[in-house]
Amino acid sequence: MKADKKKRKRKNRWKGAAAVILTAYTAITMLSTFVIPNHTITMAEAQQSLSAQNEENSVSAQSSSESASTASKSDSTAAASDGSTSESTDAEAVITENSYTSDDLKITITEKTVDNTEVYIADIQTDDPSLLMAGLADDTFGRNVSETTSSIAESCGAILAINGDYYGFRDTGYVMRNGYLYRDTASDDADQEDLVIYDDGTMDIVKESDVTAEELEENRAIQIYSFGPGLVEDGEIAVDASDEVGKAMTSNPRTAIGMISEGHYVMVVSDGRTSESEGLTLEQLAGVMQDLGCTEAYNLDGGGSSTMYFNGEVVNNPTTNGNKISERKVSDIVYIAES
Amino acid sequence: MMIVYFLISALCLLFSRIYGVFSHGVRSPYMTFLCLFPLLVGAVPHLLLSVKKFLPLPKQLSVNLYNTGAASLTLSSAMRGIFEIAGTGSVFQIWLMIAGAAFCVSGVFVYIIQSGSAAKRTACSGDQGKEVHYEKKGETQPMV
Numbered sequence: 001m002k003a004d005k006k007k008r009k010r011k012n013r014w015k016g017a018a019a020v021i022l023t024a025y026t027a028i029t030m031l032s033t034f035v036i037p038n039h040t041i042t043m044a045e046a047q048q049s050l051s052a053q054n055e056e057n058s059v060s061a062q063s064s065s066e067s068a069s070t071a072s073k074s075d076s077t078a079a080a081s082d083g084s085t086s087e088s089t090d091a092e093a094v095i096t097e098n099s100y101t102s103d104d105l106k107i108t109i110t111e112k113t114v115d116n117t118e119v120y121i122a123d124i125q126t127d128d129p130s131l132l133m134a135g136l137a138d139d140t141f142g143r144n145v146s147e148t149t150s151s152i153a154e155s156c157g158a159i160l161a162i163n164g165d166y167y168g169f170r171d172t173g174y175v176m177r178n179g180y181l182y183r184d185t186a187s188d189d190a191d192q193e194d195l196v197i198y199d200d201g202t203m204d205i206v207k208e209s210d211v212t213a214e215e216l217e218e219n220r221a222i223q224i225y226s227f228g229p230g231l232v233e234d235g236e237i238a239v240d241a242s243d244e245v246g247k248a249m250t251s252n253p254r255t256a257i258g259m260i261s262e263g264h265y266v267m268v269v270s271d272g273r274t275s276e277s278e279g280l281t282l283e284q285l286a287g288v289m290q291d292l293g294c295t296e297a298y299n300l301d302g303g304g305s306s307t308m309y310f311n312g313e314v315v316n317n318p319t320t321n322g323n324k325i326s327e328r329k330v331s332d333i334v335y336i337a338e339s
Numbered sequence: 340m341m342i343v344y345f346l347i348s349a350l351c352l353l354f355s356r357i358y359g360v361f362s363h364g365v366r367s368p369y370m371t372f373l374c375l376f377p378l379l380v381g382a383v384p385h386l387l388l389s390v391k392k393f394l395p396l397p398k399q400l401s402v403n404l405y406n407t408g409a410a411s412l413t414l415s416s417a418m419r420g421i422f423e424i425a426g427t428g429s430v431f432q433i434w435l436m437i438a439g440a441a442f443c444v445s446g447v448f449v450y451i452i453q454s455g456s457a458a459k460r461t462a463c464s465g466d467q468g469k470e471v472h473y474e475k476k477g478e479t480q481p482m483v
Contacts, residue, residue, distance in 0.1 A: 010399065014403045014407075015403075018403075018406075018407045018410065022410060022411065022414055025431070025435060026414060026418070028431065029418060029429055029431035029432060029435070030418075032429065032431065033422065033427060033428075033429045033431075034425075034427075166426075169425070169426060169427045170426070170427050170428065171428065171429075171430070172428075188428075251364075252363055252364070273363070303363065
């Protein structure tokens with residue numbers, strides 16, 4: 001009788017300890033995955049280290065006279081273009097409810113209905129591809145560091161912005177922003193496709209299993225987004241209904257970016273998950289991008305993250321937590337600014 | 340214990356179906372087949388032990404280790420499903436899955452060792468009734 005009691009006690013003690021440990025472990029895992037921010041490096045620090053690296057490179061280049069003259073020329077060109085850009089922005093930008101026009105930049109926002117879905121299209125034409133930039137929440141790279149698209153856009157002084165790839169929700173996948181390589185760990189998914197934007201403004205879609213982040217950096221990449229998939233490649237639709245696995249396979253709010261030609265881009269956001277706007281499948285979104293004339297187009301983070309910001313206002317109706325219309329916090333944005 | 344595992348399997352099935360309703364069409368096999376962990380890892384072995392009467396019943400330590408493993412694997416599968424549907428991942432979840440598998444394996448290992456030594460003792464005494472007496476002393480754990 002006594003032995004039975006003792007045994008039952010011991011059994012309950014094990015059960016209790018296992019339950020407490022598993023509950024605590026689950027709580028820690030969930031919090032670290034979804035809630036606790038882990039700041040790694042600020043954008044300012046990243047840019048500082050990037051310019052220090054560039055300085056080092058230019059010093060070593062100066063040892064050969066030929067390289068030195070090239071470097072000084074490009075420096076003076078950059079300085080000159082910086083000055084002229086800010087001047088022209090202040091002096092000549094014409095802003096309306098759905099357009100922005102300056103010497104270097106023309107943005108037009110249009111809205112149309114496709115497959116029972118409201119689609120917002122930003123057409124961007126610029127001579128200066130460096131106006132297409134990336135912003136991070138809290139100006140910091142790290143896991144679970146997030147802000148709304150409009151809030152990041154405001155702090156960056158953006159004219160136009162869309163949500164990015166929500167890199168901070170994952171531990172793998174290349175992340176390069178404004179020339180700085182924040183993460184060079186390839187995704188476990190061999191089919192992971194990335195969008196690469198080079199310093200001349202051209203876009204390309206690559207597979208992480210085919211190329212390292214360092215190789216892309218050497219090839220003068222300045223932005224790498226790791227979400228996908230690629231929607232249009234060389235003018236052809238690159239997804240079909242059967243490809244829509246993993247991140248989303250049904251009608252949803254979507255965000256995409258594409259290139260029509262050098263200096264001519266489109267950013268597209270669709271509403272979804274509401275009675276007014278059903279949402280698009282990836283195949284439908286690819287069709288929209290192809291119809292716009294994109295040679296390359298890429299799917300960014302969608303769902304509740306899908307947000308377009310223009311001239312201080314959120315243009316679309318982002319859905320967070322089901323059907324509630326409000327902006328979700330995201331890790332990063334793609335934006336256009338003149339400064 | 341077998342009934343408990345069947346109940347947990349039913350709860351897991353219900354949980355994965357409800358979660359599926361709110362996952363906007365995104366699926367994960369770890370969530371879809373969540374109920375298979377308590378069913379195959381938990382209920383089936385216990386069912387075998389209760390049906391195959393010639394198998395010796397496991398002792399407390401072996402049961403504790405195995406049940407902890409089954410719980411860890413089920414929890415880990417649920418986490419993996421949630422993470423895959425959200426589009427993220429966590430190294431903590433992978434460690435939990437490894438720990439769960441290790442607990443299950445060690446539970447089986449302890450069971451084999453203990454059954455072996457109990458069989459040896461029975462063979463040495465030459466008395467088949469010894470095992471029954473041994474169980475009656477409360478040193479074995481009834482499973483059902």
